[in-house]
Amino acid sequence: MGSHISEEEIKSAVKSILQGADLSALSERNVREILSEKFGDAVRTKDVKNLITEEIQDYLASVADVEEAHNNNEDVVRSSQVPLQRRDTGKRKAEASDGPVPLAKVARSTNSAQEATFDLSNRCQVTVRAFRGNPLIDLREFYHKDGELAPGKKGIALTKEQWGVVKSKAAEISEALETGTDDYEVELSAQRKLRVRLVGKNYCVDLREFYQKDGEDAPGKKGINLKPEQWEALVNAAADIDAELQVLDASAKAKPKQKDSTGRDEVAAAPSAAVLSGEAEITAQGSNALPVILSSNRRADVSNYKGSTFINIREYYEKEGEMLPGSKGIALSPQQFKILQAAAGDVSAALASRNMDFKVALSSKEMYEKDGKQLPGKKGISLVAEQWQNLIKGLPALQAALP
Structure with a gap:
């Protein structure tokens, strides 16, 4: 990082660009070009390029989380935000406990966006979905409402790159969880971390977004704590999750054009x-x-x-x-x-x-x-x-x- 430009300046500038842009049309190259007008050639270095990429990925995941939380607050189920196939037959009936359940893949949605959901427990799921063309691995808790389970605010949507980091460290994370190593930490991006920490009397895997407070990283509200059995279920589902990511990639590359009433491309x-x-x-x-x-x-x-x-x-x-x-x-x-x-x-x-x-x-x-x-x-x-x-x-x- 150049001496005349700080990491925080880059982050702030990237966020400012993304907040006022059409994310469906803006590319990373566009962002770098805009930044180069402000900061010059400093943005062309490898370190700054990597930082820009991380900030963009974090922002996309954050926007997905915000839109999903907004929908949850209004109790609205939309295909692009709440990817539960069970909505076709009504919300899922609440089970008596939040104990471990056999890993089961929910049938892929028939909506325009391809999605697949896996149970990590009776009240926790991981969903593979796309948001504005970007694949996400969405980990989320559910809560009881009128005798049914509805998506809650606790959760985090990981980018494919962040999911790759989690997978690469899975064995270490499992060992830290088993031995109670509460200082174990993995950086997923500039603003996101995975930690093994003690919650109550049990150790858990905490995936969370952080923010700067008094010059130090402080945990934010956006995130989720996975119990050991939920973490184990996630590890067991890794291969299936990767398969679904490949399906999303293939679908994005080979999406067929629709025809209008005259048979022309629409x-x-x-x-x-x-x-x-x-x-x-x-x-x-x-x-x-x-x-x-x-x-x-x-x-x-x-x-x-x-x-x-x-x-x-x-x-x-x-x-x-x-x-x-x-x-x-x-x-x-x-x-x-x-x-x-x-x-x-x-x-x-x-x-x-x-x-x-x-x-x-x-x-x-x-x-x-x-x-x-x-x-x-x-x-x-x-x-x-x-x-x-x-x-x-x-x-x-x-x-x-x-x-």
Whole structure:
């Protein structure tokens, strides 16, 4: 690490980039390029590259944990967050105890995301699933609710790399657990550790996320304690977990294209309903080329609201198998769209040359003045280079759909 740049500065910068980005379109290379603008060639060293990779993987796993915990709090079961095949026949009935059970693989989900779940005990499971295209090994506890088991907050989703570290140290971990070596510790990433520690009267395997407090690592709330029998069940399931990871990898590389009603390849399903500015229904018009797919969760389309036509560039989210519009986005009038079309070449040139001073005034709205400066408001959307290029390709289709 260079003397002029600290590890914490890199971590903070990576997190800042990821928090405001479309994770489905952003690559690690994009992150490094953005960082190089701020820190220069220091980010090109091997140590910094490795740190960036770790931070990205940790952030993806953290986002997956947060979304799953959010769903658990609302008692909502969604295919991409709560991968329990048992939901097809109702939640799992609660057993009388949390003792060891024979390791049993739950049948893979029939949802769009391939998932496989293994019991570690009556109230603890490990699930192999994908989140935004990244494979995760999700360890989670369950709790009793209305005589059934529901996913709880205690848990952690490991990246494939972190799972690899756990596997490579499995024999040592088992020995430390058996001998009661409570100072045994394995670093899974810059922010995650596996420890063997005493909980009550029994030793357990603790997989946990840490944070900095007074210059020292302190354990956070995100994590799980595995009892010896749960750890043993996890070790026994390792080969099957690896097999499921291979299935996910193969599926990601060879995912077949879906066909629409005319037999043509379909990029993504169009939303059945949409909301403009949070309240008005959007009706897609015109061409079969619409909506223009900018990324897996971003689209551009032509919509109508109270007799007025808009070009809507918006981020979507999935709910119950449908893509619904989120709050992040902007609706352009035909005149604003015309200005954007005319300036498209200049925008692309500025993007390629990284001209941070380039601006195009579409209207006087959506910005506000403070201390003599024009600042961006809440309404709007930021596109990465790939999304902008996809929008450029879709401009003719959007223009053709205008009345």
